[in-house]
Amino acid sequence: MSEPEPRVCTRCGHTRTADEDPVTALAWVSTRERGAVRWLCPTCARQHVRDIEGKLPDEYW
Numbered sequence: 001m002s003e004p005e006p007r008v009c010t011r012c013g014h015t016r017t018a019d020e021d022p023v024t025a026l027a028w029v030s031t032r033e034r035g036a037v038r039w040l041c042p043t044c045a046r047q048h049v050r051d052i053e054g055k056l057p058d059e060y061w
């Protein structure tokens with residue numbers, strides 16, 4: 001079995017560690033931008049939710 005790619009928060013640079021709380025690890029959020037997958041740590045994801053909800057999709061323009 002191969003390990004998944006390491007998750008690094010694209011906002012604050014926080015790196016997910018193997019000994020991180022499983023509950024916290026599940027709270028990581030992945031977003032896709034132009035085919036690239038980006039990860040947000042639980043802390044940033046919580047703050048970023050408002051931005052996502054208030055942001056119009058790029059396709060709109």
Ligand SMILES: [Zn+2]
Binds near residue numbers: 011040041043044045
């Ligand atoms: Zn972060």
